[in-house]
Amino acid sequence: MRRAFLLAAGGMFVTFGVVAGCSLGLDESLIDRPDGGGPGLVSEQDGSSDPSTDGSPPIHTPDGGVCTTDDECTTTDGCLKGKCDLTRKTCVFDVCKPSACNSAKCDVAAKTCGAPAAHPYHAGSFQVGAGIGCGGALGRCFAAVYPYLFVGTPNGVVAFRASNPAATEGEKVPLVGLGFLPGQIVASGNRVFFLGGAGGAAPSSRVQIAWLDVPADPFAAKLTATTVLVSLNRPPGEGLTLVPRANSTALLLSLSREASFPSVSIEPPFVEPAELSATPITFSAGMSPVAMSGTRLILQSFAPNGTASFSFVNGAGSPSPQNAGDVALPDAGIVYPPQVMATSPDGALFWNVASLTGAPNPPSPDPQPNIRAARAHFLVGDGNANFDVGPAFDVEVYNAPGVTAGFGAGVVGPAAMLDGKTAIVTTATAGNLAQTSVVFAKKEPLGLLKNDDGSVRRHVLTLPVNELAAAGSNGIGYLLSVDSPTAATIYTFDPACAP
Numbered sequence: 001m002r003r004a005f006l007l008a009a010g011g012m013f014v015t016f017g018v019v020a021g022c023s024l025g026l027d028e029s030l031i032d033r034p035d036g037g038g039p040g041l042v043s044e045q046d047g048s049s050d051p052s053t054d055g056s057p058p059i060h061t062p063d064g065g066v067c068t069t070d071d072e073c074t075t076t077d078g079c080l081k082g083k084c085d086l087t088r089k090t091c092v093f094d095v096c097k098p099s100a101c102n103s104a105k106c107d108v109a110a111k112t113c114g115a116p117a118a119h120p121y122h123a124g125s126f127q128v129g130a131g132i133g134c135g136g137a138l139g140r141c142f143a144a145v146y147p148y149l150f151v152g153t154p155n156g157v158v159a160f161r162a163s164n165p166a167a168t169e170g171e172k173v174p175l176v177g178l179g180f181l182p183g184q185i186v187a188s189g190n191r192v193f194f195l196g197g198a199g200g201a202a203p204s205s206r207v208q209i210a211w212l213d214v215p216a217d218p219f220a221a222k223l224t225a226t227t228v229l230v231s232l233n234r235p236p237g238e239g240l241t242l243v244p245r246a247n248s249t250a251l252l253l254s255l256s257r258e259a260s261f262p263s264v265s266i267e268p269p270f271v272e273p274a275e276l277s278a279t280p281i282t283f284s285a286g287m288s289p290v291a292m293s294g295t296r297l298i299l300q301s302f303a304p305n306g307t308a309s310f311s312f313v314n315g316a317g318s319p320s321p322q323n324a325g326d327v328a329l330p331d332a333g334i335v336y337p338p339q340v341m342a343t344s345p346d347g348a349l350f351w352n353v354a355s356l357t358g359a360p361n362p363p364s365p366d367p368q369p370n371i372r373a374a375r376a377h378f379l380v381g382d383g384n385a386n387f388d389v390g391p392a393f394d395v396e397v398y399n400a401p402g403v404t405a406g407f408g409a410g411v412v413g414p415a416a417m418l419d420g421k422t423a424i425v426t427t428a429t430a431g432n433l434a435q436t437s438v439v440f441a442k443k444e445p446l447g448l449l450k451n452d453d454g455s456v457r458r459h460v461l462t463l464p465v466n467e468l469a470a471a472g473s474n475g476i477g478y479l480l481s482v483d484s485p486t487a488a489t490i491y492t493f494d495p496a497c498a499p
Contacts, residue, residue, distance in 0.1 A: 057247040057267055057295065062190035064091035064216030079106035079113055080218070085146070085474060087419040088189055088345050092146050092474055095163035095218050101497035103166050108219055119166035121499045122438075122459045123476075126170040128158060128488040134183050138469040138482055139414060143187035146474035147218040148173065149490065150192055152185050157194065163218040165476050165492045173220065179227040180208045184241065187471065189248030189345040190214055193266065194225060198236045205236035207252075207276075211268045230274040234262060242266070246294045246347060246383050251317045253289060253297075254278060261289055263297065265317030281313050282323045292316070294347035294383020299323075304361040306334030308353070310379075310387050329389045332377065334369075336360040338412040342470070347383025348420035350441065352376045352395060352412055352427070360407065371405040373397045374412050374427040378443045382420060393447045396427040396437060403430050413465025414479075415441075416472040424477030424493060426465050436461040436468060438479065440495040449495055457499065461491070 066089055067073055073082030073091035080093040096104035096113035104116040133152035134141035141152030149160045157178060160170040180196040187193075196208025210227040232252070234240070239255040250266040260280035286301040287309075297316035301309050312324040332353075339353035358369035373394040379387055398405035405411050405428070413426030413436055421443035429435045438459045440449040449457045461468075461481070469480040477493040 057249040062090035063213060067091050078111040090190055091216060093216060093218055101494060103164050119497060121457055121493060121497045123165040123492045123494045124167050125489055125491045126168055128490060131486045132482055132488055133181060138480055140184040142469040142471050142480040143185045143192050144471035144473040144478050145187045145190060145192055145214040148214055150185055152182055156181060159223050161218060165494050174222040176222055177225040177227060178210050186242045186244055186250060188244035188250050191248040193242055193250050195242050198240060200236050202235040205232050205234055207232050228270045228272055228274060230276055232276045234278055243292045245292050251292055263317045279319055279321060281321050284326050291341045291343055291349055293343060293349050293380045302336055305359050306336055306356055308332055308335050327387050331389045334359060338410055340412050340415045342415040342417045342423055344417040344420045346420050348417060349380035350415060350417055350423040351379045352415055352425055354412060368407040370407060371409055371411055372399045376441050391446055395425055396430050398430055410466055414468055414470035416470040418472040418475055418477060424470055424472050426468055428465055429460060434464050436463055436465050438493060451498060
């Protein structure tokens, strides 16, 4: 008998993330639930034209302009230094950052920087000033696109400037044009999407959606979203979610297995009245959607012996999606959820999953296995690459003497990619499963980021992993914690800095 499990993806805390950069995710427990696991977990698409037949997204020019080198990102502002974010392919502007692990305050009027101050690995933290919205699903209510952070609260979305990683007090920025309380916030490249409720009479529904093209200016006086109400060819009781997609677009995905997970691409701007048509996909028995790489939806399943299998659905969201076939990855070892997946804007995929001491479904009366470790893989290199389980590494080990993590224990926390080769990763600490270890995983060189003395660069939070959400952008990792029903905190981590 297969056991129910939480797919933690990017973000995905496989809440569909999870993302993130993008922390994407899809909670498999949401599949086939009419409400999608939270109030109005819905998504969006460009209604101005039919989706492209090959699944290719339209060209999107970000506010910072398209770039390939730092030399293309110039400014006359004395507080700013331009560089090219190669993952997002746009110019970003650091504020008063004279060198790594140093920051200063900008005199905006004079365009000059104050005296710099050094910050450590755990660079700063500040209070949100409210509780978490999105029905309490914090993984669906947090996004980062430099130079701004976005948090959903019960009374609306709050935006903060993200230009100072050492900030101890959040600087809010007015956000206008968002005409509803979102049930999901998703960062995709240089955009943020906001997803509201679905209503109307079957067989179609009306869906609240909004998007925001994030400005490159760190000193923007306000952020402006665009809200529309679109028609969708799915009934209103069918759970929907949004997944980050190539080129600052998104995928609107139905979580109905019975309906074969129909999806449609979301490519702003919309021209009202907008009508969207979601197309079902084909998949093998047991497969479920867990992430997106480029324009390809990723499906996954686990065999009784603990072998994970994946498949790409090419052109997901187009009128003619094509399943490329299942790929079993026995070299990943005996694995089973909990797990998390995170993706970058260029389609890279990071996977952290529980590695077991034995098969997850042993024949009775054999005992259930324990979790040996949380094991990490950089599974997909970019939006065009194939699955490559390659060398893997342990993030946290739980089979040491006196340390036991039973089957299904919640040891894998949220993760987010900062770029295609770096991820902020959280796991339950080996010595105390109610605490969280915060580390960074690197593809080159492969493994956990370490200090000069060879020890793992980490910070421990006295919070369990299920009370956190993750995001990342412009080389900085962020965690959002729930402190109480009316309070939340954002933690900032700079992987370049010593503890």
